Amino acid sequence: MIEQDVLSKINASIEKKLDYWLGQLARLCAQPSISAQNNGIAECADLVATMLQEQGYRAEVMLSDGYPVVYGEGDGRSAKTLLFYLHYDVQPPEPLELWDSPPFTMTRKGDVFYARGISDDKGHIIARLAALDAVKEALGELPCNVKFIIEGEEEVGSPNMPAFVEKHQQKLAADACIWEFGGVDYDGNPAQSLGMRGICYVELAVQTASQDAHSGLGGSIFPNAAWRLVWALNLLKDENEQIRIPGFYDDVLPPSARDLELLQKLPDHASNLKAMYALDGFLGGVTGGLDLKRQAVFEPTCTICGLTSGYQGAGTKTVLPAKATAKVDFRLVPDQRPEDIVAKLRAYLDTQGFGDVSVTLLGGGRPAKVDPDHPFVQLALATAVAVYGRESLVEPIIGGSGPNYPFIHVLGLPVISAGIGYPGSQVHAPNENMRLDYFIQGIQHTAQIIEGFARL
């Protein structure tokens, strides 16, 4: 257990420097870093490296096969090393008209702060730095070595992180890892995530002619790209949510008894979700409870994220589109693999007569989860009780995705979550925000994990 004196010093330090860290957060949010649009990426990587250096860390902007990765390190008392995985990129702010304040200007309203990326993930970068600073101030030095790996492609599926981790295994060697997110649930309970689904994000595209045609001229005789796309998509999933790609479910592992035990303890968010999204009901007719919780994270998905073809303005335009495109996102569960899914998708479209529909893999990552009984996981849970005054809700796997596979299975690290998020954060949506109380608690929790890790 942490000494009371150390705890008091840590918390006092966090409180004392709160305005400083909010200022650093505003500085970071002011730098756009939209990976999907390659907007501000290099500038933001440089800024993050500078901010690490300002805190006394050695930092460098490293090349990857994609956008630069910021690497940082600092020395501590023990031989043990704690690795922080974070990302400096953000989702596109569009649709801009739904924002109540400029997305790249941190705006305070009461004790809520708004900006694109303020929760996902810039607030977490700042929270890690603030926690380390507080622990260092309380103990006189860092209690362990620390490493940072802060990438710029998380929001586009971290396409280069697996290869980057593979290539830099030695440099990234550590004993445990704190992931880029964390926080509380709808009721303010701390949440602990032990795994993530994988992802296979593809673009389906069709071109049927060199130019659009008048629909009166071509409607009866020209192939229509939008129709080809609709028919191809219809092959992928039926109205009962069954994915129709042959072999798609081959590698799906059912949840373990321990997984289900953890799911069972989680609160039922059915009514919250229905209210927040104004849903009539859930897919498959589930209404809540273990059925909903299991379906939400242990089922793989096939989600159409976007459709585009032809005329999309007001009123009418009598046009026959030459091009059509869909963005499709498959969430994968252990042990599905994105490259396997893409191959099966391609073969399926070919056998069904849709060789004209191209499939481009835009992002892929494997699913992975850690042992709920690992001591580092137990540390994260125990310190959460100390900070939040309640037990953590432990999710054996979450619905989202991230490049945790190489950290868990290549670097061999236990990976836990801790942070500043809450369900109203509006991540990926307009008016993304951060609550001040959760920001402070996220810093406190991170600090206690750092302090406790050195004594494990």
Add this chain to the structure above:
Amino acid sequence: MIEQDVLSKINASIEKKLDYWLGQLARLCAQPSISAQNNGIAECADLVATMLQEQGYRAEVMLSDGYPVVYGEGDGRSAKTLLFYLHYDVQPPEPLELWDSPPFTMTRKGDVFYARGISDDKGHIIARLAALDAVKEALGELPCNVKFIIEGEEEVGSPNMPAFVEKHQQKLAADACIWEFGGVDYDGNPAQSLGMRGICYVELAVQTASQDAHSGLGGSIFPNAAWRLVWALNLLKDENEQIRIPGFYDDVLPPSARDLELLQKLPDHASNLKAMYALDGFLGGVTGGLDLKRQAVFEPTCTICGLTSGYQGAGTKTVLPAKATAKVDFRLVPDQRPEDIVAKLRAYLDTQGFGDVSVTLLGGGRPAKVDPDHPFVQLALATAVAVYGRESLVEPIIGGSGPNYPFIHVLGLPVISAGIGYPGSQVHAPNENMRLDYFIQGIQHTAQIIEGFARL
């Protein structure tokens, strides 16, 4: 047959006043009248009424449920009345950067004149006035009564023309009608169109939630608007181009033997179309000839004109869309009716479990065609031989649509086309233009129809 003396006088008059009419055309083209943007509409209606009055016609700007309609009339020697249907509105000029001259300044390059609307349809307005003037000068007075109905919503689907004609049947009573377009084909042969397909343009829209969700959160449990739309669209037409709405084909009349005989005489544009649009082939495996010609105009269609949902930018966004929309354009053949098709579509979606997909009728008009053997049609064909020195290509029906139904079936008129257009006119596109030789021939042809009509 027209007397040689009269013909000579008519042609001499046209030649003598050519510069005057080109000046009038420049004056009319200088007034923007973009119905899709409500730009210059009232001003152009006033100008057209003024120009009719300057030629000695009684003219007024009449209200409709939409933009104003210019009505004009003039008295002639016989009791018979010829009606001219025209429109003063034009397509938007955008994209402006692709114009080689200002779209609302008539610009001459050699014997080609450029302006938005110069062919569609302001050149036709001027050609009708020039033809009437030449006949009047040759004969000393008009040989028949004339009426003009010049609307301002043709380019947005003439939504109010059927009701307007219905309401003003007495005022518009006539014995025959000359339509707003006409001209020659790729090889310079005069083209005669005897009918148009109808149209039923709908928007399908689905909203499954009050806001978009993260695809990792909702992918397994939230309904997805894009999927709902894809499945609903898939119900409408199969991969063999069969429209699956029950009863869709109920009112379809097959082409008559006379229709097929006319189609058989038309040139085969298969290779032109394949080259222009870089097509691999035509729908249904037809390769050209009568099969292609028949399918192109005598089959009803279901064309997706546009698809929009979720993220459509570059790269990836892991979003589950709350809204999705499709623009769908049905081209109808005799005796299909748009209101009937919408009702069948609505009922079908309901019975298939897609009551959540809304259907909004954005534009509708019935198909109509005239008897190829009507004496007025024969007059148009005979006079075309006199002017162009070749037989007309007679299309029993064309693939496009327009408000000819109320003229043919409410006013009970034979409707023929005659005019100044050619396939290079670039109507609806940048650099819309008119060739001087086709302008003169269009005036000559119109004049001979007017003269002959009085003697029918």
